Amino acid sequence: MFNFDFYNPTHIIFGKDRLESIDKHVPANATVLITYGGGSAKRSGLIDKVKTVLGNRKVYEFGGIEPNPRYETLVKAVEIVRSEKIDFLLAVGGGSVIDGTKFITLASSYKGDSRDLLKYGFTPITSEIVGNVLPIGTVLTLPATGSEMNSGAVISYEHGKFAVMSPLTFPKFSILDPTITFTLPKIQVANGVIDAFVHTTEQYITYPVDVRVQDRIAEGILQTLIEIGETTVAEPENYDARANHVWSATLALNGVVGAGVPQDWAVHMIGHELTALFGIDHGQTLAIVLPALLDVRREQKRAKLLQYAERVWHIESDSEEEKIDLAIQKTREFFESLGVKTRLSQYGVGADKIPVVIEQLKAHGMTALSETQDLTLDISQKILERAL
Incomplete structure (x- = not known):
């Protein structure tokens, strides 16, 4: 720690x-x-x-x-x-x-x-x-x-x-x-669930430093959001679901989960450029970028991705690659179950726009992202290509 x-x-x-x-x-x-x-x-x-x-x-x-x-x-x-x-x-x-x-x-x-x-x-x-x-x-x-x-x-x-x-x-x-919050449009509720989810993963799916309490708090937030996500979107006046949503979102970024741990934030930095350039909602950009980033960065994040697969999604398999594949797949499916699209192409953003995003990342100094500061512009490009 x-x-x-x-x-x-x-x-x-x-x-x-x-x-x-x-x-x-x-x-x-x-x-x-x-x-x-x-x-x-x-x-x-x-x-x-x-x-x-x-x-x-x-x-x-x-x-x-x-x-x-x-x-x-x-x-x-x-x-x-x-x-x-x-x-x-x-x-x-x-x-x-x-x-x-x-x-x-x-x-x-x-x-x-x-x-x-x-x-x-x-x-x-x-x-x-x-x-x-x-x-x-x-x-x-x-x-x-x-x-x-x-x-x-x-x-x-x-x-x-x-x-x-x-x-x-x-x-x-x-x-x-x-x-x-009961009168919020469904898309704003869904975006809020995803924002809280990705705030948590940015501080959790990095690399192990033996932070048992923070890991389990993060896993509890993620599991709670998975459990209540569809309900809080579909049943806006379900008080218990919404109360758990509200408190999860607050806990996800009040400093507790991130205490003593490496933090990534590359999903957010890339997502910010998508919002600025194309007007895609912040929560929607996170749903686009996270699954693609986890796939591209699976080796750097292997240990925590396996922990995420086992503890959050309860995936049992003898194959590490299958565990990681399924965890990423289930993450994407969870976002989609909330009614949020997870591909750039679904927002009308094609491969021709990726160089524009990369130029913006470069202009804003986002040339060495991630918990290990080794996520270069070339890797950001691969993530965006994977997100198409």
Whole structure:
């Protein structure tokens, strides 16, 4: 097991009818900016419910944060924060809204050009860089990214998606009420299941370092998502299925699974380029890339792929190759059972577009990916070709 630091200060408030808890966790004299996305939170009445709970606090709203939050949109919210002297940010939405709000708080206190914050990548942005930032709370509406209990964000700018990491952006609290997610479209629920699944595999299917607790937590999350995936898509008001979905998505990326282990993230990095170039949903890109990557990287990941086959899919075979083949096949079939296509060609992306993706990976510095930093652009090309 590698050395690690674990820090997670987010207060999770889980279950039905928990919105009233906002009143206890937002200072009584706060001036609040509520951030949200395309309008469903407004149309459903959720924003009005949140404002009712906030009572006599001065409240402003900022809507329109995109599914892949754009820098150009977020800087407009920064202007409101500064002009109206906002001192608390409340994100009502899924991972994109929460990610965008994390960037808003960093950019609001940064003295320079806020585009600079996109250059840090996985290097944490500290108070020495941005000073003191505004606190964030969240009301989760889409279980997928785990952003409600971590310090990371992904921001879109021009033709790229940029990681923004900071220990300053852990939400102070997050409301996780599964009933709030009941009205989500089925494709968003399916994408959320896949996102949580691949977050877990990025930290689990790497190479062994004898992390027994983290491995079993990862395997428990994966097995849970497999068990409830089809149900939570097909039966949106099945509370138990959705509650397990919500909590699995949060646990998948709150730091526990990744503590002391090698981490890959190549699936995400390649997937980000597919979203930026072709507009394919983030969860759908993961469903395209993961099976292909596991196939191409089977030798580098052999030991953990066999463990994945045996412990998660309960595959019994004398042949290691058959175990790996079946595990990859079952992974693809699971994604497809949720109604998600797993081939680039099914999204109208042909072999002629692969060089464009490779050029984007190169332009964004993604030339040595994976847990061992040996996944070159040539290997990324093979993965994309396998994904056709």
